[in-house]
Amino acid sequence: MTPPPPPPMPTGRFAPSPTGVLHLGNLRTALASWLSARAAGGRWIIRMEDVDGPRCRRDLGEAQLRDLEALGLTSDEPVLWQSGRRGAYRAVLEVLHEADRLYPCACTRKDLLKLASAPHAEDGLRPYPGHCRNRAWEGFDRALRLRLPEGPVAWQDRLLGSQEDDPAALTGDPLLFRRDGCFAYHLAVVVDDGAQGVTEVVRGADLRPVTATQIRLQEALGLPRPAYAHLGLVIAPDGSRLGKRGGALGLAELAARGVGAPEVVGWLGFTLGCLERPEPCAAADLIPRFDWTRVPKGEVRVPAPWAT
Ligand SMILES: [Zn+2]
Structure with a gap:
């Protein structure tokens, strides 16, 4: 008998889109994913999700990497830029077509828009x-969707516990390739989590509704399912979403208000249940104190003095 393969190395990742400044919510997600991977003795990688056409800029991505480094978060592997992965995504489309x-x-x-009757259309999520569905194949130069199997998907969230969603009701058949020649987010994220051996996906609660759809795509490709954790969003003191109104609340903006990186790390660590009160510290100080059972589930409000 062959012995079972060794369990995969715990691997966490942070995968921002280089379309702007990382705000405190992004930084909190980055720190949580790093702490979770480090506390498990695993590795942590950064991936730039820059497939979304001209809104993605190399200089913005590089500024994001500098901000992460200022918090003590550096990738254990060279940063993967998804814009260099088009050949791999195309090969996966061929597998799915076969x-x-x-x-x-x-x-x-x-x-x-005409078909969408959903009242939650405001958040951009309308089930297709x-x-x-019954259109004949016309080649790879068309917008392409994945045909989802019927039925709900049950999954475990490290923070939220047992979850069950029907992807047909949340996203419908996801778009994988766009008419303009760009590969879509769902395809790139699932293919690269698989290719990079990611075992744990930590991200904001705004992405929770697409998880079941991404699990269906993993299944279609025979990829292992990572663990998931969806963090409550960080909101401005007035309750608005960061980056939507007012400032982005990134490191540069905070530094201009006299809030340095150690203070930011300490506050983020406090909101992740690692510290009893916010106090300046280094990310590495938080590793032994990180425990998913102590991470609060809800939204987190930025301290008022930081936002004014
Ligand atoms: Zn259609």
Whole structure:
């Protein structure tokens, strides 16, 4: 008998889009994923999700890496920029096409808006109703969607516990390739988590509704399912979402108000249940104190003096 393969190295990741400044919510996610990986004796990697066309900029990504480094968070591997991965994504589309899981979608943005009756359309998440499901294959130069199997997906969240979602009700068949030639977020994130051996995905609660859909795509590709943890969002003192109104509340803005990196790390560590009160510290000081059972589930409000 062959012995079972050794368990994979615990691997966490932080995967921002280089479209702006990392705000305190992004930084909290980065620190939590780093602490979780480090506390498990694992590795931690940074990936730049820059597939989304011209909004993504190399200089913004590099500024994000400098901010992470200022907090003591550096990638154990060279940073992966997804814009260099188009060949790999295309190969995966071919695998899915061979398995008859893809179909071309001819809907325009206007069609989709007309079809959308969902009141939560405000957050940009409208389930695709499957209009084009029975369209014949027209080649790889069309918008392509994944045909989801029916039924709900049950999964465990390190923070939120047992979850069950029906991806058809949340996203519908996800877009994997866009009419403009760009690979879509769902495809890139699932393929690269698999390729990089990621065992744990820590991210903001705003991405929780796409988890079941991404699990379906992992299954279609035969990829292992990582553990998930969805953190409550960080909101401004007035309750608004960071970056939407007012300042981005990034490190440079905070530094200009006299709040340095050790103070930011201490406050983030406090909001993650590692410290009894916010006090300046280094990220490494928090590793032995990190425990998912102590991380609060809800939203976190930025201290008022930091935002004014
Ligand atoms: Zn369509």
